[in-house]
Amino acid sequence: MSSDKEEKIFLENYDPYDYTPMAVTVDLVVFGITRTISDNYRKPDSQELNILLIKRDMMPYKDCYSLPGGFVRPDETFIETARRILREKTGLDNIYLEQLYTFDAVNRDPRMRVVSCAYISLIDADKAKIDNACWAGIAEAEKCNLAFDHNNILDQALMRLKNKITYSDIVFNMMPEKFTISALQEVYEIILGVKLIPAAFRRTIAEKIEQTGEYEKNSGHRPSMLYTKKHI
Amino acid sequence: MSSDKEEKIFLENYDPYDYTPMAVTVDLVVFGITRTISDNYRKPDSQELNILLIKRDMMPYKDCYSLPGGFVRPDETFIETARRILREKTGLDNIYLEQLYTFDAVNRDPRMRVVSCAYISLIDADKAKIDNACWAGIAEAEKCNLAFDHNNILDQALMRLKNKITYSDIVFNMMPEKFTISALQEVYEIILGVKLIPAAFRRTIAEKIEQTGEYEKNSGHRPSMLYTKKHI
Numbered sequence: 001m002s003s004d005k006e007e008k009i010f011l012e013n014y015d016p017y018d019y020t021p022m023a024v025t026v027d028l029v030v031f032g033i034t035r036t037i038s039d040n041y042r043k044p045d046s047q048e049l050n051i052l053l054i055k056r057d058m059m060p061y062k063d064c065y066s067l068p069g070g071f072v073r074p075d076e077t078f079i080e081t082a083r084r085i086l087r088e089k090t091g092l093d094n095i096y097l098e099q100l101y102t103f104d105a106v107n108r109d110p111r112m113r114v115v116s117c118a119y120i121s122l123i124d125a126d127k128a129k130i131d132n133a134c135w136a137g138i139a140e141a142e143k144c145n146l147a148f149d150h151n152n153i154l155d156q157a158l159m160r161l162k163n164k165i166t167y168s169d170i171v172f173n174m175m176p177e178k179f180t181i182s183a184l185q186e187v188y189e190i191i192l193g194v195k196l197i198p199a200a201f202r203r204t205i206a207e208k209i210e211q212t213g214e215y216e217k218n219s220g221h222r223p224s225m226l227y228t229k230k231h232i
Numbered sequence: 233m234s235s236d237k238e239e240k241i242f243l244e245n246y247d248p249y250d251y252t253p254m255a256v257t258v259d260l261v262v263f264g265i266t267r268t269i270s271d272n273y274r275k276p277d278s279q280e281l282n283i284l285l286i287k288r289d290m291m292p293y294k295d296c297y298s299l300p301g302g303f304v305r306p307d308e309t310f311i312e313t314a315r316r317i318l319r320e321k322t323g324l325d326n327i328y329l330e331q332l333y334t335f336d337a338v339n340r341d342p343r344m345r346v347v348s349c350a351y352i353s354l355i356d357a358d359k360a361k362i363d364n365a366c367w368a369g370i371a372e373a374e375k376c377n378l379a380f381d382h383n384n385i386l387d388q389a390l391m392r393l394k395n396k397i398t399y400s401d402i403v404f405n406m407m408p409e410k411f412t413i414s415a416l417q418e419v420y421e422i423i424l425g426v427k428l429i430p431a432a433f434r435r436t437i438a439e440k441i442e443q444t445g446e447y448e449k450n451s452g453h454r455p456s457m458l459y460t461k462k463h464i
Binding site: 006016024059075076105 | 292333
């Protein structure tokens with residue numbers, strides 16, 4: 001074991017500027033379900049899966065759309081960077097965040113070597129106060145030439161989301177407090193890209209939700225029961 | 233859209249040295265099954281789950297054990313760094329590698345801010361020519377004070393391995409070309425830390441393996457059939 005003194009001298013003489021600098025960013029794939037309330041009870045409310053995009057006001061890729069993101073500050077962990085960006089763009093705190101993958105292609109940023117740790121965030125879009133950002137439908141975002149390698153990050157995030165909603169509870173991060181089973185089923189269908197059989201869906205989801213005793217409003221003469229996530 | 237010329241001028245004037253430098257490393261959790269061949273056919277061969285450790289010959293943490301790892305070079309992707317380190321330590325190429333997680337605690341390295349992207353690697357330990365490294369049993373490694381946050385990385389890697397061998401084919405990366413079903417079952421048992429019922433294990437694994445027509449040698453008067461991974 002080298003002595004504490006030797007290590008101290010070594011560290012005092014270590015100069016981070018001796019090496020080719022790298023930078024680290026966090027990029028966020030913020031998924032949210034937006035809802036359009038129908039004013040006609042015969043026409044159901046519609047839901048859409050969106051991601052948050054920003055229009056860049058700085059070079060490089062000025063005026064292009066990109067995922068929200070930013071440089072990790074020297075005293076920040078990744079999750080702190082992610083929370084700071086989310087607060088700036090959505091006004092929300094205490095949001096579901098999960099590390100997706102770190103993107104490392106050598107020339108992914110024209111400024112310098114930048115590796116980006118991508119996080120997935122799931123929010124109830126109706127609660128967000130969007131600032132300097134906009135919601136874009138998934139299909140629309142996929143067709144858009146996003147800045148950097150953000151189309152690639154979006155693809156990987158979608159795969160993770162599709163995979164994970166089948167075996168976890170993360171979907172409830174995108175739902176309002178109270179919801180009908182058919183609204184919840186529709187969110188699964190939108191994310192998975194398939195139609196589900198209502199009876200089978202009810203059986204699968206039964207253990208994760210519970211009745212609130214309330215019914216939805218303004219929905220004609222056969223309103224549906226409202227459910228909420230079961231708190232175990 | 234800013235003009236190409238504007239972006240060019242911007243990039244020419246961008247100085248990476250204007251910012252607090254960060255460094256990026258790759259650390260490897262290399263799992264391997266080591267086998268001790270019994271010279272007595274009544275005593276079965278024994279298998280053990282190990283990880284590759286190195287004894288650091290440089291500061292910081294000189295003379296401590298750590299996971300193999302190294303700084304990502306300016307022109308390297310993470311997987312290239314990982315392959316370079318694996319080649320140096322094991323002589324092996326074309327090895328299973330998967331990104332685990334990026335570790336980002338602010339003071340995890342005393343030299344400077346270093347974020348480390350950890351990879352899991354699974355190898356057939358008997359094929360490796362270990363150089364400047366050693367195999368350590370999992371329990372032994374967990375008890376050891378590894379350098380940096382490497383105990384934490386090891387914990388996360390073990391969770392991923394336990395989780396993933398139940399729904400994927402990755403276990404075969406740690407097996408020799410031909411193996412008995414009981415040797416394969418034992419590897420699952422070692423990783424999962426539970427005993428499995430042979431009949432149930434055979435049913436579960438049946439679709440992933442196929443008979444070779446060969447039998448194990450030196451194993452008494454009732455040798456077992458050798459199997460191999462089914463190539464689909």
